[in-house]
Amino acid sequence: MTARVVAVNVVHEVIRGPTRWTAIDKRPVRGAAVEVGELGLVxxxxCDTRYHGGPDKALYAYAEEDAAWWSAELDRDIPPGLFGENLTTSGLDITSAVIGERWRIGGSKNGILVEVRSPRTPCGNLSGRMGIHRFHHRFAKTGRVGAYLKVLETGSVGEGNRITVVHKPDHGPTIGQLSSGG
Structure with missing residues (x-):
């Protein structure tokens, strides 16, 4: 199966979460590709740059397969962007991604190169978004938390772009291991 971008998601509305203002309400951009700089999507x-954003957390990727798992677990629809991710992917096992793994997204001419830096550490705003008390704790325990990415080469990214793993370290912790302690 070819890995690809299912959706590119940007903030729809800044909302007041249970703990602070949040930009977790991300929704798909339809049509043209979105420009990507060193600090993320244009x-x-x-909102809270102490925990989100910056060069090592420029983009947040979440797998459609993990969203489908949550959909079955919660018996509800999980559309792209619901967890606050910038990139919803398909055909890429993000939970098993090794820290330091690099992905080429799109072509080598206009696409981007990113590096897996860390798992997401969810906060209470995810629980508020989902409408489930303490959901962020449950989310973290599964290890299905997605990955924060550093942008190594800027460019643009769009729905349907191919994702190619161009470097995978021989050893090291995975997103799932760091998230769930497993």
């Missing part, structure tokens, strides 16, 4: 934002 047109997106983060």
């Amino acid at each position: 047109g997106d934002r983060q």
Whole structure:
């Protein structure tokens, strides 16, 4: 199966979460590709930059397969962007991604190169978004938390772009291991 971008998501509305203002309400951009700089997608934002954003957390990727798992677990629809991710992917096992792994997204001419830096550490705003008390704790325990990415080469990214793993370290912790302690 070819890995690809299912959706590129940017903030729709800044909302007041249970703990602070949040830009977790991300929704798909339809049509043209979105420009990506060193700090993330043009047109997106983060509210609490102590925990979100910056070079090592420029983009947040979440796998459609993990969203489908949550959909079955919660018996509800999980559309792209619901967890606050910038990139919803398909055909890429993000939970098993090794820290330091690099992905080429899109072509080598206009696409981007990113590096897996860390798992997401969810906060109470995810629970508020989902409408489930303490959901962020449950989310973290599964290890299905997605990955924060550093942008190594800027460019643009769009729905349907191919994702190629161009470097995978021989050893090291995975997103799932760091998230769930497993």
